[in-house]
Amino acid sequence: xxxxxxxxxxxxxxxxxxxxxxxxxxxxxxxxxxxxxxxxxxxxxxxxxxxxxxxxxxxxxxxxxxxxxxxxxxxxxxxxxxxxxxxxxxxxxxxxxxxxxxxxxxxxxxxxxxxxxxxxxxxxxxxxxxxxxxxxxxxxxxxxxxxxxxxxxxxxxxxxxxxxxxxxxxxxxxxxxxxxxxxxxxxxxxxxxxxxxxxxxxxxxxxxxxxxxxxxxxxxxxxxxxxxxxxxxxxxxxxxxxxxxxxxxxxxxxxxxxxxxxxxxxxxxxxxxxxxxxxxxxxxxxxxxxxxxxxxxxxxxxxxxxxxxxxxxxxxxxxxxxx
Amino acid sequence: xxxxxxxxxxxxxxxxxxxxxxxxxxxxxxxxxxxxxxxxxxxxxxxxxxxxxxxxxxxxxxxxxxxxxxxxxxxxxxxxxxxxxxxxxxxxxxxxxxxxxxxxxxxxxxxxxxxxxxxxxxxxxxxxxxxxxxxxxxxxxxxxxxxxxxxxxxxxxxxxxxxxxxxxxxxxxxxxxxxxxxxxxxxxxxxxxxxxxxxxxxxxxxxxxxxxxxxxxxxxxxxxxxxxxxxxxxxxxxxxxxxxxxxxxxxxxxxxxxxxxxxxxxxxxxxxxxxxxxxxxxxxxxxxxxxxxxxxxxxxxxxxxxxx
Numbered sequence: 001x002x003x004x005x006x007x008x009x010x011x012x013x014x015x016x017x018x019x020x021x022x023x024x025x026x027x028x029x030x031x032x033x034x035x036x037x038x039x040x041x042x043x044x045x046x047x048x049x050x051x052x053x054x055x056x057x058x059x060x061x062x063x064x065x066x067x068x069x070x071x072x073x074x075x076x077x078x079x080x081x082x083x084x085x086x087x088x089x090x091x092x093x094x095x096x097x098x099x100x101x102x103x104x105x106x107x108x109x110x111x112x113x114x115x116x117x118x119x120x121x122x123x124x125x126x127x128x129x130x131x132x133x134x135x136x137x138x139x140x141x142x143x144x145x146x147x148x149x150x151x152x153x154x155x156x157x158x159x160x161x162x163x164x165x166x167x168x169x170x171x172x173x174x175x176x177x178x179x180x181x182x183x184x185x186x187x188x189x190x191x192x193x194x195x196x197x198x199x200x201x202x203x204x205x206x207x208x209x210x211x212x213x214x215x216x217x218x219x220x221x222x223x224x225x226x227x228x229x230x231x232x233x234x235x236x237x238x239x240x241x242x243x244x245x246x247x248x249x250x251x252x253x254x255x256x257x258x259x260x261x262x263x264x265x266x267x268x269x270x271x272x273x274x275x276x277x278x279x280x281x282x283x284x285x286x287x288x289x290x291x292x293x294x295x296x297x298x299x300x301x302x303x304x305x306x307x308x309x310x311x312x313x314x315x316x317x318x319x320x321x322x323x
Numbered sequence: 324x325x326x327x328x329x330x331x332x333x334x335x336x337x338x339x340x341x342x343x344x345x346x347x348x349x350x351x352x353x354x355x356x357x358x359x360x361x362x363x364x365x366x367x368x369x370x371x372x373x374x375x376x377x378x379x380x381x382x383x384x385x386x387x388x389x390x391x392x393x394x395x396x397x398x399x400x401x402x403x404x405x406x407x408x409x410x411x412x413x414x415x416x417x418x419x420x421x422x423x424x425x426x427x428x429x430x431x432x433x434x435x436x437x438x439x440x441x442x443x444x445x446x447x448x449x450x451x452x453x454x455x456x457x458x459x460x461x462x463x464x465x466x467x468x469x470x471x472x473x474x475x476x477x478x479x480x481x482x483x484x485x486x487x488x489x490x491x492x493x494x495x496x497x498x499x500x501x502x503x504x505x506x507x508x509x510x511x512x513x514x515x516x517x518x519x520x521x522x523x524x525x526x527x528x529x530x531x532x533x534x535x536x537x538x539x540x541x542x543x544x545x546x547x548x549x550x551x552x553x554x555x556x557x558x559x560x561x562x563x564x565x566x567x568x569x570x571x572x573x574x575x576x577x578x579x580x581x582x583x584x585x586x587x588x589x590x591x592x593x594x595x596x597x598x599x600x601x602x603x604x605x606x607x608x609x610x611x612x613x614x615x616x617x618x619x620x621x622x623x624x625x626x627x628x629x630x631x
Binding site (some may be wrong): 009014015018020022023026082133134137138139141142143144145146148152153157256259260264265268273278279281282283284286287290291293294297298301302 | 364465468469471472473474475476478479480481482483484485497558562565566569570571582585587592593595598599603606607608610611614615
């Protein structure tokens with residue numbers, strides 16, 4: 001188990017390192033360059049040369065790479081071209097927002113998906129199951145940003161139940177007592193988290209339904225029924241416990257989905273997270289920011305799958321023995 | 324909407340129905356086909372897909388107006404759906420239904436082409452890695468690990484940040500190039516078990532070269548997972564294209580794609596929600612159809628169910 005864990009962690013670190021190298025090479029060997037005078041606004045070539053020198057862009061790629069790695073080791077992600085502040089600062093502001101959004105969406109995703117999946121499995125092949133089957137198929141196929149736009153239109157604009165964007169109310173937030181501040185944050189979080197959570201839950205429900213049906217076919221379920229246990233206990237204790245394992249795999253797989261969704265949903269809801277930071281930076285050709293967000297997102301994905309693997313090993317003795 | 328467009332639309336519906344009944348007939352002849360038909364959503368999915376393909380092919384007849392033509396900028400700007408304009412008009416007084424019809428061409432072909440690139444690459448890399456072993460396999464699979472670690476949209480954001488303006492063919496290529504990692508893993512796993520089978524040994528004993536064994540003997544046996552991941556992959560690509568177009572870095576504007584129609588409409592969501600609603604519904608319908616068909620195909624092509 002320990003050797004397995006050490007190897008698994010080492011592999012994760014190697015992947016992150018490879019991602020860093022790959023993104024760096026991709027960005028530096030590509031045709032586009034920052035500070036090159038565009039055709040619409042002619043800039044003095046000397047100014048360009050000065051700027052390129054200031055940011056170290058006139059040095060050989062290999063030197064830049066080694067410097068970049070060295071800086072990275074010190075937690076220094078470079079200076080943003082467009083934001084005029086260190087990339088690490090911009091990321092430090094954005095990451096908590098994304099984590100809050102992704103975390104809330106994940107909780108919603110798992111709880112709703114689990115409940116729907118179990119409900120469908122219990123009523124398998126009957127009307128509620130078939131209806132929910134079509135519903136989850138539909139919701140799971142929606143473009144997240146499109147769902148975001150319409151939730152915003154209906155609940156934000158027409159009904160006015162929720163704010164139309166941002167993390168907190170810019171006017172009254174500072175003057176609220178702490179209970180009010182938490183409520184204000186949750187109120188702003190509701191729609192973005194609901195958007196991502198619903199689309200995710202649709203997939204989780206389909207997955208969980210299959211896992212439940214699979215578990216229900218086993219002999220221990222028949223034994224539990226034969227013992228005369230109440231049906232609720234058979235479903236929720238005997239079956240569900242064994243149908244939860246695949247959910248751990250899904251947990252690891254859902255991070256890429258959540259981060260991808262975050263890029264679009266954050267843009268719709270003006271949620272100042274990592275995804276919006278990246279999307280904005282692409283337009284300004286702000287390499288360091290794009291690179292840093294991609295590396296951060298990948299690190300999160302690698303960490304997520306590591307955690308899922310460890311959880312799986314903890315939860316499933318068969319995996320432990322084999323390792 | 325005029326009579327010609329209405330007739331063409333009916334024609335497209337008839338084509339879709341015909342395609343559905345013909346597929347039904349064909350499928351009921353084999354065991355796998357009957358397993359496919361056991362999924363009710365799959366038939367609906369096939370109908371939706373053939374309808375949209377027919378509409379895309381017959382776009383000049385089905386669309387009552389030129390998709391890029393501003394009809395009457397003063398009186399027809401952001402008009403709600405009516406008899407003349409069944410899905411309304413957009414900010415530039417263009418007919419939304421006509422744009423949706425032409426957008427089907429763009430969105431569907433991007434989905435199909437990018438998926439084709441991704442699946443071909445995935446199949447080849449997976450087959451080579453699974454068959455070669457030694458140092459080639461670990462090398463390729465570690466590369467796949469890295470590719471899977473970077474969320475696809477961030478890979479594309481990075482790539483797009485590098486080119487000032489991404490021409491459409493390059494965008495399709497890029498989407499394809501970032502989508503083959505999963506498929507290659509799937510194919511490799513399959514090939515690993517196939518390569519130990521007797522028919523591969525027989526082929527080798529008969530003096531077949533590596534290339535021939537991989538292309539003629541191994542890959543045809545991996546067709547099932549490839550087809551399934553292709554069906555599910557098109558839907559993913561379409562969602563991705565829509566997302567990128569929404570961010571303003573996908574299909575460049577005058578050309579209508581379902582994604583950039585949503586992007587165009589989003590700014591006027593409160594005054595003209597129909598310009599955003601319909602392209603989104605179209606994407607959802609097609610992706611839903613692809614998912615339904617993909618699920619049913621997975622079931623139908625699973626060789627382990629052959630005996631049952």
